[in-house]
Amino acid sequence: MWSLLSxxxxxxxxxxxxxxxxxxxxxxxLGNPGPKYAGNRHNAGFMVVDAIAAEKGERWKAHKAHAEVxxxxxxGVSVVLAKPRTFMNLSxxxxxxxxxxxxxxxxRIIVVHDEMDIDFGALKLKKGGGSGGHNGLKSATxxxxxxxxxxxxxxxxxxxxxxxxxxxVLRDFSSTESSELDLNVERAADAVRTILTDGLGxxxxxxxxxx
Numbered sequence: 693m694w695s696l697l698s699x700x701x702x703x704x705x706x707x708x709x710x711x712x713x714x715x716x717x718x719x720x721x722l723g724n725p726g727p728k729y730a731g732n733r734h735n736a737g738f739m740v741v742d743a744i745a746a747e748k749g750e751r752w753k754a755h756k757a758h759a760e761v762x763x764x765x766x767x768g769v770s771v772v773l774a775k776p777r778t779f780m781n782l783s784x785x786x787x788x789x790x791x792x793x794x795x796x797x798x799x800r801i802i803v804v805h806d807e808m809d810i811d812f813g814a815l816k817l818k819k820g821g822g823s824g825g826h827n828g829l830k831s832a833t834x835x836x837x838x839x840x841x842x843x844x845x846x847x848x849x850x851x852x853x854x855x856x857x858x859x860x861v862l863r864d865f866s867s868t869e870s871s872e873l874d875l876n877v878e879r880a881a882d883a884v885r886t887i888l889t890d891g892l893g894x895x896x897x898x899x900x901x902x903x
Contacts, residue, residue, distance in 0.1 A: 717801070743878055
């Protein structure tokens with residue numbers, strides 16, 4: 693591989709690094725920091741990027757953009773995994789800070805988040821759209837000056853009865869849900885990997901749950 697690049701005139705250090713940067717993706721899981729919130733429905737995004745990092749055997753490290761990051765490669769694709777260390781409604785600052793630092797355009801940003809308008813266990817994948825009242829998405833869209841990033845929407849279902857939606861997402865998954873949670877998290881992680889390697893359309897065909 694390197695001999696071919698050499699014949700094309702690439703210098704081994706700077707040019708290969710620049711090529712990797714040109715193709716880099718940013719995958720951001722949304723959630724609230726700290727052990728108090730770790731098992732909450734609102735932290736489904738954190739759970740998914742944690743699963744991807746664990747599969748790669750990588751450890752999180754602090755970044756000056758108020759986030760924890762993992763720099764890795766998935767099937768040859770350069771990826772930065774990220775978890776904002778602000779609270780959910782301030783997620784946009786770390787996202788835009790990381791996008792600028794790593795020179796990642798909006799079309800290669802994937803945000804993984806909990807979604808009450810989708811049944812538990814279901815996934816929806818899309819590009820752009822509104823926030824649906826999700827404070828993390830509101831903040832991301834405002835900070836990025838647009839909504840046209842990719843989303844992996846992890847269904848957590850609607851709150852029962854008249855429960856306040858804000859209280860619902862700040863509760864842990866039920867015992868019944870917890871028995872399926874690991875499989876659902878891994879399925880969402882696979883959806884992220886497929887977007888990175890095969891594109892959004894292919895990932896939708898495989899993972900997008902029909903309405």
